[in-house]
Amino acid sequence: MATIGFIGLGNMGGPMAINLVKGGHSVKAFDLSDEAIQRVVSEGGSAAASAKEAVMDADFVVSMLPAGKHVQGLFVTGDDPLFEYVKDGALIIDSSTIDAATARQVADAAQARGISFIDAPVSGGVGGAVAGTLAFMVGASDAEFAKAKPVLDCMGKNIFHAGAHGAGQVAKACNNMLLAILMTGTSEALNMGMKNGLDPAVLSEIMKQSSGNNWALQVYNPVPGVMDGVPSSNDYQGGFQVDLMFKDLGLAMEMSQQSASPVPMGSQARALFNLHKVNGNGGLDFSSVLKLYQDQ
Amino acid sequence: MATIGFIGLGNMGGPMAINLVKGGHSVKAFDLSDEAIQRVVSEGGSAAASAKEAVMDADFVVSMLPAGKHVQGLFVTGDDPLFEYVKDGALIIDSSTIDAATARQVADAAQARGISFIDAPVSGGVGGAVAGTLAFMVGASDAEFAKAKPVLDCMGKNIFHAGAHGAGQVAKACNNMLLAILMTGTSEALNMGMKNGLDPAVLSEIMKQSSGNNWALQVYNPVPGVMDGVPSSNDYQGGFQVDLMFKDLGLAMEMSQQSASPVPMGSQARALFNLHKVNGNGGLDFSSVLKLYQDQ
Amino acid sequence: MATIGFIGLGNMGGPMAINLVKGGHSVKAFDLSDEAIQRVVSEGGSAAASAKEAVMDADFVVSMLPAGKHVQGLFVTGDDPLFEYVKDGALIIDSSTIDAATARQVADAAQARGISFIDAPVSGGVGGAVAGTLAFMVGASDAEFAKAKPVLDCMGKNIFHAGAHGAGQVAKACNNMLLAILMTGTSEALNMGMKNGLDPAVLSEIMKQSSGNNWALQVYNPVPGVMDGVPSSNDYQGGFQVDLMFKDLGLAMEMSQQSASPVPMGSQARALFNLHKVNGNGGLDFSSVLKLYQDQ
Amino acid sequence: MATIGFIGLGNMGGPMAINLVKGGHSVKAFDLSDEAIQRVVSEGGSAAASAKEAVMDADFVVSMLPAGKHVQGLFVTGDDPLFEYVKDGALIIDSSTIDAATARQVADAAQARGISFIDAPVSGGVGGAVAGTLAFMVGASDAEFAKAKPVLDCMGKNIFHAGAHGAGQVAKACNNMLLAILMTGTSEALNMGMKNGLDPAVLSEIMKQSSGNNWALQVYNPVPGVMDGVPSSNDYQGGFQVDLMFKDLGLAMEMSQQSASPVPMGSQARALFNLHKVNGNGGLDFSSVLKLYQDQ
Structure with missing residues (x-):
């Protein structure tokens, strides 16, 4: 079982993180809302004091954010970009629905840094997030897809490999x-x-x-x-x-x-x-x- | 088995008429093209010398025409309207795709004349017409629909009762x-x-x-x-x-x-x-x- | 000055007929509403008891009707079509806004009958009808346009010759x-x-x-x-x-x-x-x- | 007469800069293309070795760039942002056609820095740029608009004050x-x-x-x-x-x-x-x- 940092615990992200916990993973959860973190903790996850702390020791990171600028800012261009803290070889699964161009840019930056960033937006709504029956549309290399699949299986039912980076978006x-x-x-x-x-x-x-x-x-x-x-x-x-x-x-x-x-x-x-x-x-x-x- | 007059033996109407023949009905076929009539005759239908002859003794009439004006002209407003020749109690099934307003007008005129006119446009294409697997969307009263259904079954697979006159269109x-x-x-x-x-x-x-x-x-x-x-x-x-x-x-x-x-x-x-x-x-x-x- | 039959005295037709009266013409006005006729009579027009009476002695007929079926019915295909009563050589100006196809059909029927029918729909609204500043878009032969122009000038300001029959519509x-x-x-x-x-x-x-x-x-x-x-x-x-x-x-x-x-x-x-x-x-x-x- | 830095000397910017020269202004021109700079120099402008040099002593800066990211990068977020070199009190006129949100953001950054940045996109095409008959749609305060107007008058005919920052875009x-x-x-x-x-x-x-x-x-x-x-x-x-x-x-x-x-x-x-x-x-x-x- 893997150590997974999870960032963004809203209506969708919260239940998804809980399903990872239920899948047996060690989940470090972060959100700007303490209440959202506590809901995951109450199901067996652990609280991270910051996004940085959530990702530092993680094998996988899952992010669920509102828009491309948040994803790019958080990982690459912000004040304290997470790409500086993520472990070598870590795989970041971004399930945010954002523009494909940003997804590709962040994936490129990840590659330059020696890590993996794949786009994996979902469909299926809050109901699917809770039931673990989401569909994931994944943009990733074959190797990245194979590595991410078991993690995604905890949260969804149909896991589609759409193509290379950006293809999920x-x-x-x-x-x-x-x-x-x-x-x-x-x-x-x-x-x-x-x-x-x-x-x-x-x-x-x-x-x-x-x-x-x-x-x-x-x-x-x-x-x-x-x-x-x-x-x-x-x-x-x-x-x-x-x-x-x-x-x-x-x-x-x-x-x-x-x-x-x-x-x-x-x-x-x-x-x-x-x-x-x-x-x-x-x-x-x-x-x-x-x-x-x-x-x- | 019924006596059926069939008018309009094109790519769709021709195979439909033949399927009525195969269903055991006595089909009197008319078209402006002799060749089209002969194709039905060669399958066991009989040739009518005119639209009038095709409908005179028929229990059912099936029409397959290009547009509303042809339907209206043929049955009601033309020089020698067929409604004057159709037997009392006959049921006319118009499978042309025409505007609903005309379909309702002709149905009203039929009712005034003591006969039935229902709209039953099809979908399924030439392939469906040949195979007898057309879908029929029927605008008719319950009694008319019940009466037409066995005839339509010879030509199609899904026979939908959409509602009252015009509803099929x-x-x-x-x-x-x-x-x-x-x-x-x-x-x-x-x-x-x-x-x-x-x-x-x-x-x-x-x-x-x-x-x-x-x-x-x-x-x-x-x-x-x-x-x-x-x-x-x-x-x-x-x-x-x-x-x-x-x-x-x-x-x-x-x-x-x-x-x-x-x-x-x-x-x-x-x-x-x-x-x-x-x-x-x-x-x-x-x-x-x-x-x-x-x-x- | 001409004898003009005018049929259709609504919000637009009424003021148009009155402007013909003011232009010195002898206007025989007909409408299904007696009140509408009286408004024209009170300005110097004369009342016609029927459409037939309005057009019988007219050099020009102006019609202002709701739709193509009314125009076709009134002049050609109705129970008592006016084309049977109009004087040889009369010019009918139809200012109704109707479909071009009907306008052309009625013009053809007129030609066969030895009279002229031109389409001349207007723009400019009720205000323009009252003020006599309507724009007319005319579909007519050159000779017909030349003949109609003085009549149209009484009712409008911009008289455009759009082309042959139907072109006005x-x-x-x-x-x-x-x-x-x-x-x-x-x-x-x-x-x-x-x-x-x-x-x-x-x-x-x-x-x-x-x-x-x-x-x-x-x-x-x-x-x-x-x-x-x-x-x-x-x-x-x-x-x-x-x-x-x-x-x-x-x-x-x-x-x-x-x-x-x-x-x-x-x-x-x-x-x-x-x-x-x-x-x-x-x-x-x-x-x-x-x-x-x-x-x- | 003013000292004006001009950045972006393409099909539109080149002739605009030349019209400023003709208007008697001292124009320091910069573009990535030397050839484009030389065309302005040959009309009496002076060449700047860099964007920085073009703007350092300028009372006004005019920029004509392809998109919002170029404008934002050049002035605010790039490696060597020009806002660090522009004189206090300088007025920057951005004639690029970009999104209004970026225009407002750059204007805010300018205000924080003690300078003015206004959006003034043009219409009128290359012909208008050469002839000095462009229309400018300006987003600026009243004071900024008043200050920019004489400069814009050298390049255009209709100078519209659309409203506050961003309103020009x-x-x-x-x-x-x-x-x-x-x-x-x-x-x-x-x-x-x-x-x-x-x-x-x-x-x-x-x-x-x-x-x-x-x-x-x-x-x-x-x-x-x-x-x-x-x-x-x-x-x-x-x-x-x-x-x-x-x-x-x-x-x-x-x-x-x-x-x-x-x-x-x-x-x-x-x-x-x-x-x-x-x-x-x-x-x-x-x-x-x-x-x-x-x-x-």
Whole structure:
């Protein structure tokens, strides 16, 4: 079993760290919130007084931070960059959702320093983090992936090797952009059907068994009452917030811009979530975008 | 077994009529093309000299025509409208893909005349028509649906009762609009991934097992070489042509306009297929829209 | 001075007919509303008991109707089509905003009958109709245009000869689609500037003097308080309603579909006005689309 | 007359520096290209051996750099930041087109250092730079604006005070986003008119005199042959390149994302220029986007 430093113990990071503890690892946990640290300690982890202390003796480091600038600052360019303290040969698994360019830059800096930094953003939400069923999309060399896999297995179910450094972030951005497209598209198709007299449950079933079939119809129907146990049937509470989807779409647009990859549908989805957000719905689950289409 | 008049024996209608013959029905076939009629006759159908002759003694009539104006003209408003010749109590199954408003008008006219007219557009393409595995989306009363079902079973596999008159056309328009959204969205996500270094097969697999999962990734991958036996791996030949998708998106826009249902994603998909079409790709399979995104 | 039959005396048609009276013409006015007829009579026109009576002795007929089906029905395909009663050599000026295809069909039917039918849709709103300053976009032969011009001069200021039959409707559709693009684009540029701290009056002035210059910035600023005497400074009352812009954008989409002309920006504008409309703003002036962008 | 350090002597910066020389100022010019420096020297400027030397004794500094990271690096965060060498009380005019957030950050750093940094991006292209007729959109305090104005007057014609620090960049981003919307919108309206038989010159004239009036119709018609002396009549050579418009739209999207300002039309325009760019047209004038719409 390994010694693992964990930095960033929020809604996602906290349960992930606990699952590492449950997996038998020695976890040194750090967060700016003491309360967040204590939740991990109460499950058997140990508290680190600083990010530096969390990583100093670790074989692995897992980080879960809000944006690329935090990742780059923490490890490389900040006042007291962690890359100066990490053990030779350590493997850093960054599960933050950040831009691929930054992920590649930090990976390059790691290589120069004699350590490994791989990008491994997740999907599956808070529920998946708690249940240990997250999907990881990993950008790493084959050797790094093989080394990280047992650690990731403690926290997730589907561990995808997307490609070289940065590829995990690329895959995440592509998938979430497509998800935004599926959800808006499904919402507007169902709404048009309903406005023309169809029962949304019937139309959902027809499209699910036809060429309109997609993830939203399968497990995340946006129309209240069609499906049990999904956010739409719970006033769009819980789930994946509009604000987070908007952030992810911003990353996708940045990737589009830097690589000159045309994304007319993704751009449209971002615009729609933006309109929905300025209507005051940023805190609702993203399937609430259906409301944007409905008569007010 | 029933006497069935069949009007419109093109790429879709021809095989459908033959499947009715194979189902044991007595089929009187009519088309403007003698050759098309002969293909049905050679399988055991009988030739009708006119549309009028095809329907006169029929218990059921199946029609497969290009657009709403043809349906309306043939049955109601033309020079020699068939509604004047159809037997009392006959059931007309219109499998044309037309606008829902016209479908409802013709159904109303039928009711006034003491007969039944239901909308039952199909999906599944020429392959499905030949194999008898089409999906039918039916707009009809419960009694009409029950009566039509055995006939439809000869030609298709999934027979959906979408709702009252017109509902079949509504469901078809919604589904195909969503399909266009899925295909463009999947194409641009895969293209952005590829431009950022990912293997399209790997990215397809990741998204298929994640929240980006949809019909295109499952059975109709737009990237040549990722999947066998699909149009993209055959120079985008066969399949469902761009021109037909563009026509269907036009029907969806008309429905959006008449019901004031917002369809920003569907509108975007229509615009993209239009750009793809003016590049000279109208005759290719619709998954070729991937080419619109790629560096030329 | 000519004898002119005028059919359709609504908000636009009424004042137009009165301006013909003021121009010295003998105007026989018909509308389904007696009240509307009386308003023209009180200015010196004469009442017609039916559309037929209005056109029988007329040298010119002016029509102002809601949609293509009304125009076609009234003149050609209805129960008692006016083309059977119009004098040989009469010139019919249709100022309705309808689809170009119908305009061309009716013009062809007129030619076969030995009369002239030209399309001459207007812009300029109710204000322009009252003031006699409308713009007319005319689809006609040179001879027809020359003959119609003196009549049109009584009702408008800018009389454009757009081209052959139908060209007036094409020009109107193109112009109004572009107008919708200008208004949405200007609204979102101003809104983004305001959200980033700029004074909308200052930003409007900068863009008006730069390459962002357009009609909305010049005479129809969508931000309340920037400009006097425009709908935005009057709670978006009066002006050109969202519902009418939505109708015109529907005509533009139909034209796009029939001619396979890509209109991604126009499609986007239609989608935005549709979202704005389902928010309950159909009766406001179209510059109110700014509200769609604003934090609620 | 003032001593002015000028950094960045490219297609835009070079002529701007020369206009300062012509205005009687003592200009110390620096660029990574010696050749670029010599062009200014040959007009009466003096060569600086480094950026540091250019700014050390300057009352004003003008910078013209590619992106925000260059500006921030040069003045604040680089290895040898210029803010350490600039005279107390100096005024730095940054005419680069960069993101507003960076402009504000550098302005804050300047204030902390006791100097002034204002954003003053330009529009008007190389022609305007040579002729001294650029438009400047300035983000500055009133005092800074007053102080900078005489210097800017040497290089431009319209000097706009957009607001506080960053406001110049905001105004530029809003204006250029709107410009992209006008150009794509005008192109598609003209293309649809042409596909429906209209003469583009006639339609341009009609829309210019109607509510479709905008900068593109006034001075930059995208249809070859309609207007003399514009890029469209010169094979889309010269003018403002697609690649630069794409860059500016990227800045607008970044601003939209950071301020959550919905820009569906601007997003659409960016997507269209991206599609046009991947067709190999990045080096053409941006009015060539018309080609995207045309039958190939």
